[in-house]
Amino acid sequence: MTDAVLQLSDVEFRWMGQAGFSLRVPNLSVGKGESVLLLGESGSGKSTLLSLICGTILPTSGVVQIAGQDITKLSGGKRDRFRAEQIGVIFQQFNLLPFGTVGDNILLPLRFAPARRKRAKDATAQASNLCSALGLPSGVFNTKATALSVGQQQRVAVARALIGQPPLIIADEPTSALDANSQAAFLDLLFAQTAAHDTSLLMVSHDPRLGERFDRVIRMEDIAQIERGTP
Numbered sequence: 001m002t003d004a005v006l007q008l009s010d011v012e013f014r015w016m017g018q019a020g021f022s023l024r025v026p027n028l029s030v031g032k033g034e035s036v037l038l039l040g041e042s043g044s045g046k047s048t049l050l051s052l053i054c055g056t057i058l059p060t061s062g063v064v065q066i067a068g069q070d071i072t073k074l075s076g077g078k079r080d081r082f083r084a085e086q087i088g089v090i091f092q093q094f095n096l097l098p099f100g101t102v103g104d105n106i107l108l109p110l111r112f113a114p115a116r117r118k119r120a121k122d123a124t125a126q127a128s129n130l131c132s133a134l135g136l137p138s139g140v141f142n143t144k145a146t147a148l149s150v151g152q153q154q155r156v157a158v159a160r161a162l163i164g165q166p167p168l169i170i171a172d173e174p175t176s177a178l179d180a181n182s183q184a185a186f187l188d189l190l191f192a193q194t195a196a197h198d199t200s201l202l203m204v205s206h207d208p209r210l211g212e213r214f215d216r217v218i219r220m221e222d223i224a225q226i227e228r229g230t231p
């Protein structure tokens with residue numbers, strides 16, 4: 001696929017240690033503007049796969065291409081900077097800076113990503129616009145992030161991922177803490193934002209009911225071979 005934002009080819013990875021877990025992904029791609037839901041059982045390697053895509057761990061072999069760049073070829077520092085420029089990440093536990101305000105948290109990725117900061121133009125204005133688009137109360141910008149409700153913290157995490165329009169958003173079970181109604185509302189907001197900028201979205205979940213909202217649903221067992229135990 002020529003317009004793939006994400007392309008993994010023949011990726012292999014093994015966690016060392018007592019349990020031992022190896023993962024092989026022959027081919028996985030996500031196109032520009034495409035939303036993909038990745039389903040899989042607990043322990044099937046979803047978070048490991050996301051770490052490979054984000055370049056926080058490196059495969060023993062294979063290619064991990066983001067926006068045309070094979071990130072396995074980049075040195076550690078360059079890879080960190082490339083990730084900050086190209087990928088917005090929403091973690092399961094949100095990973096907000098506990099002592100930072102909502103504004104500090106949303107603006108954080110731009111600190112390490114000059115091109116993304118440039119795309120955001122007036123970064124503070126964009127952060128504040130994202131807050132209102134995501135339904136955060138006005139005036140929340142200078143509030144400590146951890147003083148917010150879980151649902152509000154989640155919106156801050158989404159705004160942080162979206163600021164500066166990275167081409168790819170990676171989300172690891174972002175709805176697991178929410179009830180069904182809040183999940184639907186959350187996805188509405190997320191999709192409205194990704195559609196507005198033709199942003200690609202790869203979201204991990206073990207809830208197949210979310211599938212109908214996505215362009216494509218893939219399952220770990222169909223895209224990856226896993227092995228447990230030491231070789």
Ligand SMILES: Nc1ncnc2c1ncn2[C@@H]1O[C@H](COP(=O)(O)OP(=O)(O)OP(=O)(O)O)[C@@H](O)[C@H]1O
Nearest residue numbers: 015017019021040041042043044045046047048049
């Ligand atoms: N940091 C680590 N060090 C060693 N082994 C690890 C590490 N992280 C994960 N693993 C191994 O990889 C396997 C897959 O874990 P992973 O977290 O990728 O699965 P998952 O599908 O995301 O699970 P869950 O849905 O429960 O979050 C685990 O069973 C574990 O043995």
